[in-house]
Amino acid sequence: MDMNKDWQKKVFIIGGVVGLLSGLFAAYLLVQRNNEKLSAPDISAGDGVKVGLGVLGVLKLIADLGEK
DSSP states (O other), rough: OOOOHHHHHHHHHHHHHHHHHHHOOOHHHHHHHHHTTTSSSOOHHHHHHHHHHHHHHHHHHHHHHHTT
């Protein structure tokens, strides 16, 4: 196997696992918080925009890691 493809596969696998685990943990936190309040989540469009911008910020930080 080509050495170039080997590290790319590892990056995709690690990135996928980290993304999956962080998404599941975020969902767990949301469910736990709303179970304590005994209500369904009340997420507004503004909250969605904040989360989206936060995710974009994290992706930019990760993308900048490769430029060093």
